[in-house]
Every structure is written in structure tokens, then in C-alpha cells.
Amino acid sequence: MARGMLSSAEMDVLKKNPYVEDVNRQRILYIYEFKCFFMEQYLAGKRPVDIFRQAGFDVPMLGEKRIERATARWRAMYAANGMEALRGQVKANAKKKAVARTKKKAEDGDREYGLQDVADKLEELLADVKAYENRVRQLEKVTMELTDRMKVLExxxxxxxxxxxxxxxxxxxxxxxxxxxxxxxxxxQLIREAAEACPEYANVTKLCEALDVSARGYYSYWKR
Structure with missing residues (x-):
């Protein structure tokens, strides 16, 4: 049974299979461990479709033609250089991805920024500035509170x-x-002398408490 390109839904299903490295509409890339597993089972006499089914793949979704092509490819690689030959394809795929990422990064670096790009960047910077200003205001408030507290303690x-x-x-x-x-x-008399010598810090009420006399008595005495 032949199959054409994979749909988005089918690609999503295949991506969830732990044996799939990557997938696009035309091709499925399998991990090295699955290829080894496949060859071991195939050499033991199992049918390719049964091996794929055992690994959790939906055979009708893949199509027998796709499975036959994968089988022929892996058999040839195995015959040429054993299991290790199957790893070479994985390395090649990884290299292709790395080259593609490097190319995309270079293209992004060379891309000219338009007005919308500038506007988006400006909006991002303004948001950062606003967050910074809010933080500064919070720190200023805390600093003022600590300063007031220090004055009280002093x-x-x-x-x-x-x-x-x-x-x-x-x-x-x-x-x-x-x-x-x-x-x-x-x-x-001692309290009054202290109050006159240092009016800013001489607390008459506290001094009266310290000397065990009445503040009312103190003020009454000096009003006579």
C-alpha cells in the first residue's frame, strides 16, 4: 500500500514516538537504536511491518511502501558495514541540521530591520525602562523608611x-x-539643666521616669 505526503496530524503522532528523530511531510528520520532493533528483529525472521507495529508505529499511516524502502536502505547499509553503518545516517542528518541552523542564523544576521522591527524593539526597551523605574521607586521608598527609622533610633x-x-x-x-x-x-533642677543644655534630645517625660519623679510635679514646680 503506497502513501503520499504525511498530514500535519500524522506528523504530530509520529513525533510522539520515541523512535522518531525528526519528521517532515515527505520523510521520517528514525533514531539509530530503532534501526539496530529493526535489523536484529529482521535477521531473526520477523516481517518488517510486524517490527514497525511492535515499535508502536501505525503501519497504515506509514504505508507499506515507506516501510519497504526503509528496509531496503537499512539492509544495504548493514550488509556494507554492519550496525555501525546505520549510525552514519544519523550523523549525516545531525550535520545537515547544524548547517541549516548556521545558515538561518547568518540570514537573520544579514536581514535588514524594517520599521515594525524597530517599533517592536523600542516597545521592548520602554517596557524594560518602566520596570526599572518602578524598581527604583520601590528602593527609594524603602530607603526613606530606613532613614526615618535611623533618625528615630539616633x-x-x-x-x-x-x-x-x-x-x-x-x-x-x-x-x-x-x-x-x-x-x-x-x-x-537636674532635669531643667539637661533640657536647657540639649533641648533637641532632652526628653523631660523620659527624664522624669528615669529619676522616678512626676512630670506633672516637674512642670508645676517651675510654674510657681
Whole structure:
């Protein structure tokens, strides 16, 4: 039974067969392992169509003529130089593909770009620029947040330094009225001195808490 050119559907079916290297409308290229398998089975006395059917091929789709031609070709190659001769065709096919890819690449390199090509490339570049700008904005936002956080931490660090200094002064001052060793009036004075010396970082509320006095008492005292 003769067959003509393969249809697109038939080509898709053949491409799924693991024994097929490549396929086009006129020709099917089989892998070296299948050719060896075919010859082993053929030499063992099996019919070519049965061997193809055993390998998962749809014999009516291929056509008996196509199978007969493949059989005659592989028999001649095997008779000339054994199984290794069957590999030569695979190498030749691979070389043809490599040459075709090289030729196509060269043609693409020599091809003149038209207005549509330029427009497509420009659109691609603009998309990249937009993505880059979005990323930059995100990084700027994160940088600002980190900067604000650093300012807060720096301010609190300076406040703690002042609180420590005031506590040290309070312990050096005489008196037995509270745990710091001095009375509230003396503590109010230490807080005020710190606030006047460093108004940017002297947190009166925090200083009052550190010296265990009331912030309300502090402000009331200085309003008298």
C-alpha cells in the first residue's frame, strides 16, 4: 500500500514516538537504536511491518511502501558495514541540521530591520525602562523608611545618653529623700539643666521616669 505526503496530524503522532528523530511531510528520520532493533528483529525472521507495529508505529499511516524502502536502505547499509553503518545516517542528518541552523542564523544576521522591527524593539526597551523605574521607586521608598527609622533610633540613643548623665549627677548629689539620693527639687533642677543644655534630645517625660519623679510635679514646680 503506497502513501503520499504525511498530514500535519500524522506528523504530530509520529513525533510522539520515541523512535522518531525528526519528521517532515515527505520523510521520517528514525533514531539509530530503532534501526539496530529493526535489523536484529529482521535477521531473526520477523516481517518488517510486524517490527514497525511492535515499535508502536501505525503501519497504515506509514504505508507499506515507506516501510519497504526503509528496509531496503537499512539492509544495504548493514550488509556494507554492519550496525555501525546505520549510525552514519544519523550523523549525516545531525550535520545537515547544524548547517541549516548556521545558515538561518547568518540570514537573520544579514536581514535588514524594517520599521515594525524597530517599533517592536523600542516597545521592548520602554517596557524594560518602566520596570526599572518602578524598581527604583520601590528602593527609594524603602530607603526613606530606613532613614526615618535611623533618625528615630539616633534620637532615642541621644536621649538615653542624657538620661544616663542625669542619673549619674543625681547619685552624686546628697540627700536621703528618695532612691536617687536627693530630693525632688534637686531632681527637677537636674532635669531643667539637661533640657536647657540639649533641648533637641532632652526628653523631660523620659527624664522624669528615669529619676522616678512626676512630670506633672516637674512642670508645676517651675510654674510657681
Amino acid at each position: 534620637k532615642r540613643s541621644n536621649e538615653l545618653v542624657i538620661e544616663k548623665e542625669v542619673l549619674c549627677k543625681a547619685r552624686r548629689t546628697g540627700g536621703e529623700q528618695n532612691d536617687n539620693g536627693c530630693n525632688n527639687t534637686e531632681l527637677y
